Amino acid sequence: MRSNERECIIRWEHAFEADPAEKEKYYLTVAYPYPSGAMHVGHGRTYIVPDVIARYQRMKGRQVLFPMAFHVTGTPVIGISKRIANGDEQTIGLYRDLYRVPQDILDRFINPMEIVRYFSEEYMRVMQKSGLSIDWRRRFITVDPQYSRFIEWQYGHLHEDKHVVKGAHPVKYCPQCENPVGDHDLLEGDKAEIIKFTLVVFQWGDARIPCATLRPETIYGVTNLWVNPATTYVRATIDGEKWILSAEAAGKLALQDHEVLVTEKIPGTALIDQTVAHPLCGEITVLPATFVDPDMGTGIVMSVPAHAPFDYIALRDLQQQGRYTSIQPVPLISVDGYGEIPAKDAVERAGIRDQNDPAMEALTQEIYSAEFSRGKVFEKYGGKPVREARDDVAALMLERYGSIPMYDFDNRQVICRCGGRVYVKILHDQWFLEYSDPCWKEQVKTQLEEMALVPPEVRNEFDRTVDWLKDWACTRRVGLGTKLPWDPAWIIEPLSDSTIYMAYYTIAHHLKAIPPENLTPEVFDYIFFGEGSPTTVERETLDAIRNEFLYWYPYDYRFSAKDLISNHLTFQLFHHRAIFPPELQPKGMVVFGMGLLNGAKMSSSKGNVYLLEDALEEFGADTVRMFLVGSAEPWQDFDWRNELVSSTRKQIERFWNMVGEARQAEGAYAIDAWLASRLQHRIMSTTAAFDSFQTRQALQEAFFGVEADLKWYRRRLPEGASGGAVLQDLCRTWVRLLSPFIPFTCEALWSDLGESGMVSFAPWPEVDEAQVNPEVELAEELLERTVEDIESILKLIPMEPKGISLFVAPAWKHEAFRIIAASTDKTRVVREIMQNEEMRKRGREATDATKQITKLVLKLPPDLVKQLQVASLDEQAVLEGARSFLEHEFGVPVTIQDAGESTHPKASGALPFKPAIVIE
Structure with missing residues (x-):
């Protein structure tokens, strides 16, 4: 680590x-980490971006609270501990080789709390090394007894208000752990959804053959079943009835409230060419299909070739071999944009070769979506829209034709952190958070309307999540965590105990001094609601704690990843609405993009990570910070690439050197006023970007913008001059502007500049209107653009120039520029121009100039166009004043003329703010 x-x-x-103070507060939080492994650069970005905002707000004069804790409840560390205890080489290798845990400590990881202790300390150390400005007094872990009392209090209220109910629901379940699992408990499949299928039951002799479908309304168009001849199926007694299905399906149904007894195996070949029947489609034949997956649904698929592209193409493939030619698609749904047989129409239009064509998946989704959104079943089948017929037919099948529901995942394998396969299980006597409650949903929707969400487009995703969110299993039988206060055989699961801990942060440091047995529900009622008269804690202490809570709450902004919208970020809104009054509801959220490493998604379990501490050691904390904040806006995905990070280190070195060179500058130069004015704009733009959480844009203005201004300033100085005293003011401002991004560097420079105290608490720069000089800035921009145009032309000329002539646009073209710039309809601007008497006299010359000026107006930045509309810039005087600079730059004589007074054929090309240039 650098000194x-x-x-x-x-x-x-x-x-x-941070303690309550007589100034405006700013309370921001970020999702607390689960310390089960070392931090990688993706974690670094998660915590550094909020830190940059915290440091900015602190310099703006606000009292800032940025706390941190560690989330350890649930089963992940237990699963890790078990795998290490069982000698799992992959897990041991991960912790020994990637995370570099010393062997003597790794040996202790057979105790899950040893994992928690080790990595929570590591997280804190690396966070400090990253420069995070955290109030560490408030640190806790989610198995601390004081925190458990807080969770018990919360769930007592949720239960009392009937937000926690007992019932039976399908949940993700790990048989190996004998526990329901949430997304944070998974190694794979964290985005898998539980889907409800309808089992359509066909009869074959005395046995039933079930097919899982999401489209029960298509039963009328079933022409055959598909069975994989390479699969061995089973005969099983399901709830006392004889069924034939895959062994995998039998196992799944056994977890879903069905009595399952497998009696014998049956080869798939024994089913091929057999005849089965269903009352709604009649007798059909079983056909062979190797694409049927025994682990999907029941391992037997009903075929609707008129409306399912896969079924159509598979049947066509068989018929091209001369087999089953008598089977024809049976259409039953009409949909605009497709022919009588939609699947056939879509397949042939797309030029699909066979069932292995990679375009088949997208084509299937296209047909399914079209039919569901605007399809209608034929009149003889009821004539209803597909979205209505689907539910009606499903209900009919369940009532009359022996169908049952079956739950499974959406084409994804789900793996628990213990390494075991996760299935869907119907849990009984389980406790659920009733997120399906429409009244609760409406309260959350109301709250969302009042919140600031960054970026704004995530609002739709929050709304969708609130709409589809179902009851959530909030308890487990095993794992770390708080016991359910009224039913202690259950433990509150991780996502359910991490919903309002933002409120706990505000008082955590106080509660550490209070014995947990004294933290009764009445104590928390007083702290958070001001109700009751608890006796287990002194009133004076309680009042101090309550006052601190009220000072900080509600939180101003919460920072978290976009993949948590579907669970944690929405859950915490439900819980805030259930527990706290309207004035204490969250104010805003900033949603992060994802992290990539060399273009691939970061994944600790797959080893595709770059440890944050390695990055800090190799590049330095400020380089890591600057890259992570500057490579993308917070809500955008970022891609860590070592070669780009190396260039960031060079940028910080340039900054250090430029401040070192400039801090002793004295004297005064004509260009000083321009630099002072530009600096005010950089302050204004950086501040505006910060206030919009555009940390990348803020860095662009604060670093690259100021650097570009300095480069032009030095270029404009007289030969041999090092700069004026304005550079001293710029250095003091520049160091403060960059302090939130690269605080280690800026603290050292602040001291070198002779300033007392820490730059972390120095006042944020404010715009000095007296130094804003639009005329000077406009003049320099004209000069800079002219220099760039000359340089572009010189690159195209093979010979050495002997002289440069600049022709500035005459006054009438400036008047035309103002008319064009003010016009709301640029397509009719020629007519507007020719209404001007002087323009009319000029005829074709004015018409041609109008077209050229219109192109220029559309090309220039809008803010610059607005300035030029009202400015009275004497372009000839500006360029005459810079003649010596131009001649020094290009090493040839330079002349400046009014294009209106010149007979040179190229003078007519002069436009406002774009002189005509002639190289001799």
């Missing part, structure tokens, strides 16, 4: 401990 980094960490040890 200045060590010094800063020591100086910052208690610097960011």
